[in-house]
Amino acid sequence: MEATIEVTGLRKRFGATLALDGMSFTVQPGQVTGFVGPNGAGKTTTMRVILGLDAPDAGRALIDGRPYPKLQRPLSRIGALLDAAALQPGRTGRNHLLWLAHSQGLSGRRVDEVLEQAGLASAARRKAGGYSLGMRQRLGIAAAMLGDPPVLILDEPFNGMDPEGIVWMRGFLRSLAAEGRAVLVSSHLMSELQDTADHLVVAGRGKVIADATVADLIAAASGDRVLLRTSGRTEAMTVLAHAGATVAATGRDTLTISGLPAERVVALLSEAGVPFSEVSAHRASLEEAYMELTRDAVEFRARPAEEAAQ
Amino acid sequence: MSQTVTLARCRPRRRSWPAWTALADALHAEWTKLRTVPGTGWILAALCVLTIGVGAGTDSATRCATGVGCTLDTTRVSLTGILAGQAVVAVLAVLVISGEYSTGMITATFTAMPRRPVVLAAKAIVLTALVLAASVVAVAGSLLAGRLLLATNGLTAAHGFAVVSLARGPTVRAAAGSVLYMALIGLLSLGVATIVRDSAAATGAVLAVLYVAPIAALFLGSNPVWQRRVERYSPVNAGLTIEDTTGLRHLPIGPWGGLAVLAIWAAAALVAAGLQLRLRDA
Numbered sequence: 001m002e003a004t005i006e007v008t009g010l011r012k013r014f015g016a017t018l019a020l021d022g023m024s025f026t027v028q029p030g031q032v033t034g035f036v037g038p039n040g041a042g043k044t045t046t047m048r049v050i051l052g053l054d055a056p057d058a059g060r061a062l063i064d065g066r067p068y069p070k071l072q073r074p075l076s077r078i079g080a081l082l083d084a085a086a087l088q089p090g091r092t093g094r095n096h097l098l099w100l101a102h103s104q105g106l107s108g109r110r111v112d113e114v115l116e117q118a119g120l121a122s123a124a125r126r127k128a129g130g131y132s133l134g135m136r137q138r139l140g141i142a143a144a145m146l147g148d149p150p151v152l153i154l155d156e157p158f159n160g161m162d163p164e165g166i167v168w169m170r171g172f173l174r175s176l177a178a179e180g181r182a183v184l185v186s187s188h189l190m191s192e193l194q195d196t197a198d199h200l201v202v203a204g205r206g207k208v209i210a211d212a213t214v215a216d217l218i219a220a221a222s223g224d225r226v227l228l229r230t231s232g233r234t235e236a237m238t239v240l241a242h243a244g245a246t247v248a249a250t251g252r253d254t255l256t257i258s259g260l261p262a263e264r265v266v267a268l269l270s271e272a273g274v275p276f277s278e279v280s281a282h283r284a285s286l287e288e289a290y291m292e293l294t295r296d297a298v299e300f301r302a303r304p305a306e307e308a309a310q
Numbered sequence: 311m312s313q314t315v316t317l318a319r320c321r322p323r324r325r326s327w328p329a330w331t332a333l334a335d336a337l338h339a340e341w342t343k344l345r346t347v348p349g350t351g352w353i354l355a356a357l358c359v360l361t362i363g364v365g366a367g368t369d370s371a372t373r374c375a376t377g378v379g380c381t382l383d384t385t386r387v388s389l390t391g392i393l394a395g396q397a398v399v400a401v402l403a404v405l406v407i408s409g410e411y412s413t414g415m416i417t418a419t420f421t422a423m424p425r426r427p428v429v430l431a432a433k434a435i436v437l438t439a440l441v442l443a444a445s446v447v448a449v450a451g452s453l454l455a456g457r458l459l460l461a462t463n464g465l466t467a468a469h470g471f472a473v474v475s476l477a478r479g480p481t482v483r484a485a486a487g488s489v490l491y492m493a494l495i496g497l498l499s500l501g502v503a504t505i506v507r508d509s510a511a512a513t514g515a516v517l518a519v520l521y522v523a524p525i526a527a528l529f530l531g532s533n534p535v536w537q538r539r540v541e542r543y544s545p546v547n548a549g550l551t552i553e554d555t556t557g558l559r560h561l562p563i564g565p566w567g568g569l570a571v572l573a574i575w576a577a578a579a580l581v582a583a584g585l586q587l588r589l590r591d592a
Contacts, residue, residue, distance in 0.1 A: 048417075048591075048592075051417075051421050052420070052421075052424050053417055053420060053421065053591060053592040054591040054592070055591060068424055069424040069425070071424065072328055072331070072332070073335070074421070074422070074424060075421075075422055080421055082417055082418075082421070083414050083417065085414065086413055086414030086415050086417055086418060087413060087414075087415050087418070088347055088409060088410075088413050088415055089413070090347050090348050090349065091343075091346050091347050092346070095342070095346035098342055098346065099339045099340075099342040099343045099346065100339070100418065100422050102335070102338040102339045102341075102342045103335050103336065103338070103339035103419075103422040103423050104335065104422065105331075105335055105338075143418070
């Protein structure tokens with residue numbers, strides 16, 4: 001059986017807050033699954049439930065068909081990075097990994113291998129308290145890789161990483177998936193996952209809002225919109241609106257048109273003699289797709305500027 | 311018949327008993343944790359220095375007018391430092407568990423070892439081993455200091471006092487018992503700290519357990535019934551009777567009985583801690 005994570009109908013309440021409200025999804029092997037959603041969407045709680053740290057009020061989370069607490073030497077089944085800052089500052093990075101290795105019946109040699117893999121070998125004998133957040137993330141990655149697990153779950157691994165580290169992390173996640181592992185990566189910034197994730201689970205208010213491939217999500221958000229750049233904005237709007245299109249001014253000389261294909265737009269404008277410099281099919285970014293999906297699920301949001309000014 | 315034998319041979323040997331493997335792994339991990347954090351060595355050194363130092367100080371300050379019915383227990387005086395050293399044991403015990411809650415490392419611990427009561431057991435065993443080792447040094451040093459210093463204050467055999475000596479049965483019992491006492495204090499503190507979790511609160515709670523009852527007992531003179539109850543059933547008062555070597559008939563509880571009371575407190579704290587580890591989210 002292929003290694004997977006199955007989350008079914010998780011519910012969890014912390015006091016008055018409903019953290020999880022029927023969270024369900026599956027993580028497949030051989031791909032990076034992005035787990036995204038605004039703060040408070042229940043991503044971390046879901047991960048803690050998967051790892052057996054929190055008990056759900058209802059539902060269950062299985063790794064290879066078994067609940068986490070039933071796993072023996074679990075780090076060789078599933079590796080996790082939850083909170084990179086959670087270590088004893090007085091202990092060296094290598095010794096932090098050493099006790100973890102010993103808890104799984106692994107030796108110090110394996111520790112040196114994963115330190116090398118995470119690019120942390122040179123800092124291994126320094127106290128972890130002096131590590132930058134990026135270095136702690138790498139230490140957390142090394143810890144997750146200790147047991148060479150077929151399943152990995154990483155909570156916000158890009159946090160605190162410098163650009164070079166982000167590029168490294170993306171490549172690393174891709175290579176894990178290429179090796180056939182199931183990788184679940186949470187993030188509240190969609191742009192971090194744009195070129196990394198194959199599949200996305202979008203969460204909001206404790207449940208899954210969308211569960212689809214990245215390509216499908218972008219196509220859905222893009223619609224049939226056409227972007228137009230013109231110096232005769234008003235004339236263009238009149239002409240196109242008469243032809244039955246929905247036109248929105250998105251900038252001083254740009255319009256977004258929906259309801260008409262690009263060729264028809266060009267033909268209409270040429271006929272009416274309206275000048276234009278650019279016509280292109282609009283392709284939504286992953287960020288836009290995400291904003292669209294989570295608009296109603298954001299817990300804390302700033303009021304739009306105009307509204308605040310009134 | 312022969313077939314049955316073959317089958318039995320072919321069956322995979324199930325030597326590794328999972329619970330035992332889990333405990334062995336956890337012991338290895340917890341030992342590595344304790345020996346790779348800089349504080350442990352210092353705390354154990356402090357345990358010895360404080361116990362012997364306070365004991366020696368008390369020895370040199372103890373005087374007894376001869377022939378006025380002075381009934382000093384020289385062994386117990388020598389072991390006075392245990393009362394101070396136990397605070398260091400408590401601090402070590404709190405560090406073992408609350409240190410992980412305050413840094414958040416407890417999530418790594420329970421992710422690596424999901425059987426939480428097994429982790430608690432491993433912590434208890436490693437802590438006990440270290441406390442026993444350090445306490446042997448602390449108690450031996452205290453008795454040696456008592457033997458040397460009390461004599462200079464005239465508390466000698468010539469004046470009717472028992473010289474502190476391991477040739478004396480009750481002193482051997484007090485010495486061995488004091489080492490066990492320290493280990494039990496460690497376990498009681500570990501249990502309380504596991505329930506409380508937060509470092510500062512756990513330190514406060516453990517020190518309260520160790521010192522409130524003994525101090526209360528001092529002020530309960532007006533209420534002999536309650537004073538006796540505290541002396542019999544509070545973990546520290548009862549446990550410390552293990553140090554007494556004279557006037558045993560007048561003790562509120564026998565030396566081993568007193569140590570057993572402490573052991574029951576420690577066991578109860580650990581069982582409660584194990585239960586709440588299972589029931590509460592990490």
